[in-house]
Amino acid sequence: MIRLVVNGQARQADVEPEMPLLWVLRDELDVKGPKYGCGIAQCGSCTVLLDGAPVRSCSVPVAAVAGKKITTIEGLAQNGVMHPVQKAWIDHEVPQCGYCQGGQMLAAVSLLQKKPKPTDADIDAAMTNICRCGTYARIRTAIHAAAAAATAKRV
Amino acid sequence: MNDISNISRREFLKDSALAGAGLVVGFHVPTAGAQTGAPGISGVEVNAWVVVRPDNTIIIRYARSEMGQGSLTSAPMLVAEELDCDWKQVSVEYASTNEHIRRNRIWGGMAAVGSQTIRLSQDYLRKGGAAARQMLLTAAAKRWAVAESSCSVAGGVITHVPSGRTLTFGDVAIEASKLQPPKEVKLKDPKDWKLAGTSVKRLDIPDTVMGRQRYGVDVQLPGMLYAAVAQCPVFGGTVKSFDAAAVQSRRGIRKVFTIDSGKVLVVVADNWWRAKEALKLVPVEWDVGANGKVTSESIRGFLKAGLDVPTVPVAKKTGDADQAMAGAAKVLEAEYYTPYLCHAPMEPMGCTARIADGRVDVWCSTQTGEGTLATAAAAAGVPLDQVEVYKMQNGGGFGRRGGSQDFTRIGVLIAREFPGVPVKSLWSREEDTQHDFYRPAALYRLKAGLDAAGKPVAFKARVAAPSIFATLLRLPLKDGIDNSAMEGFAEFPYQIPNVLNDYAQRDTHVPVGFWRTVGWSQNPFARECFIDEMAVAAGRDPFQFRRELLAHEKRPLGILEAVAKAADWSKPLPPGVFRGIAVTEPYAAFTAAVIEVSVSDKGEVKIHRIVQGIDCGYVVNPDNIVAQIQGSVVYALTAIGRGEITIKDGRVEQSNFVDYPMMRISDMPKVEVVIAPTGGFWGGVGEPAQAPIAPALCNAIFAATGKRIRSLPLSHHGLTLVKA
Ligand code: FES
Ligand code: FES
Numbered sequence: 001m002i003r004l005v006v007n008g009q010a011r012q013a014d015v016e017p018e019m020p021l022l023w024v025l026r027d028e029l030d031v032k033g034p035k036y037g038c039g040i041a042q043c044g045s046c047t048v049l050l051d052g053a054p055v056r057s058c059s060v061p062v063a064a065v066a067g068k069k070i071t072t073i074e075g076l077a078q079n080g081v082m083h084p085v086q087k088a089w090i091d092h093e094v095p096q097c098g099y100c101q102g103g104q105m106l107a108a109v110s111l112l113q114k115k116p117k118p119t120d121a122d123i124d125a126a127m128t129n130i131c132r133c134g135t136y137a138r139i140r141t142a143i144h145a146a147a148a149a150a151t152a153k154r155v
Numbered sequence: 156m157n158d159i160s161n162i163s164r165r166e167f168l169k170d171s172a173l174a175g176a177g178l179v180v181g182f183h184v185p186t187a188g189a190q191t192g193a194p195g196i197s198g199v200e201v202n203a204w205v206v207v208r209p210d211n212t213i214i215i216r217y218a219r220s221e222m223g224q225g226s227l228t229s230a231p232m233l234v235a236e237e238l239d240c241d242w243k244q245v246s247v248e249y250a251s252t253n254e255h256i257r258r259n260r261i262w263g264g265m266a267a268v269g270s271q272t273i274r275l276s277q278d279y280l281r282k283g284g285a286a287a288r289q290m291l292l293t294a295a296a297k298r299w300a301v302a303e304s305s306c307s308v309a310g311g312v313i314t315h316v317p318s319g320r321t322l323t324f325g326d327v328a329i330e331a332s333k334l335q336p337p338k339e340v341k342l343k344d345p346k347d348w349k350l351a352g353t354s355v356k357r358l359d360i361p362d363t364v365m366g367r368q369r370y371g372v373d374v375q376l377p378g379m380l381y382a383a384v385a386q387c388p389v390f391g392g393t394v395k396s397f398d399a400a401a402v403q404s405r406r407g408i409r410k411v412f413t414i415d416s417g418k419v420l421v422v423v424a425d426n427w428w429r430a431k432e433a434l435k436l437v438p439v440e441w442d443v444g445a446n447g448k449v450t451s452e453s454i455r456g457f458l459k460a461g462l463d464v465p466t467v468p469v470a471k472k473t474g475d476a477d478q479a480m481a482g483a484a485k486v487l488e489a490e491y492y493t494p495y496l497c498h499a500p501m502e503p504m505g506c507t508a509r510i511a512d513g514r515v516d517v518w519c520s521t522q523t524g525e526g527t528l529a530t531a532a533a534a535a536g537v538p539l540d541q542v543e544v545y546k547m548q549n550g551g552g553f554g555r556r557g558g559s560q561d562f563t564r565i566g567v568l569i570a571r572e573f574p575g576v577p578v579k580s581l582w583s584r585e586e587d588t589q590h591d592f593y594r595p596a597a598l599y600r601l602k603a604g605l606d607a608a609g610k611p612v613a614f615k616a617r618v619a620a621p622s623i624f625a626t627l628l629r630l631p632l633k634d635g636i637d638n639s640a641m642e643g644f645a646e647f648p649y650q651i652p653n654v655l656n657d658y659a660q661r662d663t664h665v666p667v668g669f670w671r672t673v674g675w676s677q678n679p680f681a682r683e684c685f686i687d688e689m690a691v692a693a694g695r696d697p698f699q700f701r702r703e704l705l706a707h708e709k710r711p712l713g714i715l716e717a718v719a720k721a722a723d724w725s726k727p728l729p730p731g732v733f734r735g736i737a738v739t740e741p742y743a744a745f746t747a748a749v750i751e752v753s754v755s756d757k758g759e760v761k762i763h764r765i766v767q768g769i770d771c772g773y774v775v776n777p778d779n780i781v782a783q784i785q786g787s788v789v790y791a792l793t794a795i796g797r798g799e800i801t802i803k804d805g806r807v808e809q810s811n812f813v814d815y816p817m818m819r820i821s822d823m824p825k826v827e828v829v830i831a832p833t834g835g836f837w838g839g840v841g842e843p844a845q846a847p848i849a850p851a852l853c854n855a856i857f858a859a860t861g862k863r864i865r866s867l868p869l870s871h872h873g874l875t876l877v878k879a
Contacts (some may be wrong), residue, residue: 015426016406019426019428019429020428022428023426023427023428026427027381027426027427027428028426030375032366032369032373032375033366035370035372035501035502035550036372036503036581037501037502037503037584038584038811038812039583039584039811040584040811040812040813042811042812042813043501043812043817045501072366073365073366074365074366074367076366077365082364082365086364086365089360089364090356090360090361090364093356093357093360093778093779093782094360094364095223095359095360095363095364096223096224096225096551096782096786097222097223097500097501097502097548097549097550097551097552098223098359098360098363098364098368098548098550099370099500099501099502099550099551100501101363101364102366105364123820124820124821125821127819127820127821128819128820128821129819130501130812130817130819131501131789131820132499132500132501132551132553132790132817133223133501133551133786133789134785134786134787134788134789134790134818134823135782135785135786136785136789136818136819136820136823137785137823137825137826138782138785139820140820140823
């Protein structure tokens with residue numbers, strides 16, 4: 001039995017240790033926010049935060065994350081209050097089909113934690129997730145907006 | 156929000172109540188505003204599009220699909236505009252596909268393909284809203300026993316003007332629903348629109364952002380099993396033999412078998428990863444059939460032979476091109492080539508199906524609910540009215556989830572092996588990449604004759620390409636022409652006195668299908684680059700050259716001029732920066748692009764600026780048009796830069812995003828959008844923007860380097876796309 005903390009809740013799964021975290025979340029624990037896009041750490045649709053850092057859950061064996069804190073897009077809002085990134089994503093109508101967007105937002109959250117005021121170059125370096133619908137221009141705008149909103153709050 | 160007067164849906168809810176909350180998918184109702192009413196209150200169907208509930212909230216039905224193109228919002232906006240309700244009252248629900256069949260296809264077209272949702276349903280959507288409005292107004296006037304002409308409607312409230320009395324839609328919905336629908340309704344003049352034409356927030360976005368959106372791949376049903384699939388790597392091949400015993404005892408494996416006369420090898424397990432891992436380990440021998448030696452080169456040779464066939468079906472003929480060519484002062488000739496491309500929507504193919512008691516339920520990301528229903532009925536061997544299709548949000552479509560429905564057929568054939576048990580089939584990315592219905596490879600030969608003054612007197616285009624209509628849809632070709640293969644050549648806008656554009660149908664074993672923007676995604680590369688070649692040969696500015704040839708084509712000319720103006724075409728560029736231009740007429744819309752580049756010695760093509768314009772007649776949701784254009788640019792540049800599916804030993808060489816690479820945010824150039832609607836017609840939005848990108852870019856590369864790009868992708872020419 002492998003124990004995980006998913007979005008603040010203690011969960012457990014009786015699975016092979018090598019099963020990727022993505023499939024434990026999706027098929028065993030019914031956490032559908034992380035998406036399958038490539039299975040080989042190329043696209044980032046499966047991104048989750050592991051103790052706050054983004055990982056591509058399709059390529060992380062579940063045994064490696066036992067006991068760790070996992071945040072998926074479902075767990076990003078706190079007590080019904082959207083994360084500034086989510087708010088910016090809605091204000092700027094970022095998603096098209098939306099399939100990649102859970103991963104995009106989690107990658108953005110982590111970027112903003114490390115760099116509260118990211119430059120375009122920071123965004124280019126950190127946001128390597130694929131969006132087949134081509135929402136990149138809006139992702140960039142929304143990240144800058146979320147950064148500005150957070151700064152405004154702190155002042 | 157789910158229970159409206161809809162038999163199939165009520166039955167389904169009964170099932171879902173038994174099954175628990177996990178089943179509540181497939182009819183999720185996005186809402187426009189906070190005031191959406193308490194769940195569980197029945198609504199009254201005023202007509203097929205409009206359901207009104209006693210608390211005066213309104214459900215507008217949406218009949219097509221949502222894959223990110225935004226029509227789930229913009230189509231209901233047209234209903235709401237004529238209904239004169241408050242958009243905050245509105246929630247949207249998918250029309251039941253099963254009910255559609257049983258009610259004589261009451262919701263019209265169900266397919267989200269061909270950029271047609273708005274342009275082909277705007278008339279009946281607006282009439283549906285207007286008719287419901289009229290019925291609600293009549294019901295109120297009757298209740299008050301006053302003349303209808305003394306009543307007005309706004310914000311979902313009917314007012315008797317002389318007395319100031321009011322009734323809400325909810326108050327009179329039951330009476331309204333019993334009235335005969337009006338025979339005729341008068342539609343608003345678009346210039347009087349209040350809601351349509353404004354940037355309305357897309358209804359599905361909040362769910363996406365909160366992680367609540369449900370895609371086909373997310374369907375979860377009690378007792379569900381999971382299937383991984385492998386088709387023969389060589390298209391059309393079958394399983395000769397396989398050894399189930401090799402994986403049968405692995406954890407969670409339920410069954411290893413083939414379906415569809417051995418065309419597909421399937422592993423079903425209690426978890427998809429277990430199924431997929433086992434599938435990799437099943438020893439299998441394929442009978443690859445006759446096509447095991449086909450290569451990209453052999454296909455290209457076959458296309459090339461199509462260029463040399465003396466006479467083929469003619470799509471466009473004016474005057475006598477051959478004779479005019481013979482008398483021309485200058486003749487140019489060039490061959491262009493575009494490769495096979497894979498759709499690669501972010502969500503791979505898949506389908507969940509349950510067959511029980513002669514009835515089939517399908518949960519699916521599909522661009523055509525009706526196509527899915529028909530395919531499921533055929534695969535399960537049941538009548539159409541015994542199938543329900545729950546349309547899920549599509550994780551991208553781009554044409555892949557339209558006509559072919561191979562994923563539905565496979566999903567239902569698998570479910571047949573497990574009566575009463577829902578089975579979710581999901582394709583791996585590799586399977587998705589290697590078993591697509593690809594954008595056809597196409598070879599073009601273009602020829603032009605100019606007179607001594609550089610004026611074009613003759614134009615010829617021969618397109619050698621497979622036919623999607625003949626092979627995928629199995630439709631007879633009218634006069635031998637596949638309309639999608641000849642897009643941009645059959646309706647040739649340039650005023651040249653002698654034109655001959657013809658089509659050599661060259662079908663191969665590689666399946667082809669509708670890839671976003673279809674023929675318009677590739678034909679303009681040949682057409683608009685060659686027009687550029689003609690301009691250069693004539694010593695003319697490519698914008699002015701086009702302007703003159705389009706002088707009588709008001710709309711292509713209009714968008715061309717609008718984009719050139721926005722891009723400051725007449726102003727000089729900084730040293731080292733060059734521009735290209737192109738214009739196209741796809742899906743009843745008109746698009747043009749100007750692209751500015753600089754090219755380094757190392758072959759880096761820096762994109763400094765893209766100005767992209769569209770005239771789609773009427774604009775329903777402007778910000779969504781901007782989004783579609785931004786997305787189209789990415790889809791186009793991804794293909795132009797490095798996109799190519801190649802064939803070796805009869806099979807696709809690429810498998811995943813490592814060898815079929817995708818553009819990322821670091822390469823995203825600046826895109827300026829020009830929306831220039833001229834009214835009087837309804838054009839598409841989701842696809843047209845992609846059409847002029849490749850030629851505008853390659854014309855800019857020519858301006859910068861003198862090197863004419865006549866085949867794609869650019870990586871074959873030592874060129875890489877980067878943002879400035
Ligand atoms: S599915 Fe994990 S990176 Fe693509
Ligand atoms: S929004 Fe569709 S893949 Fe990103």
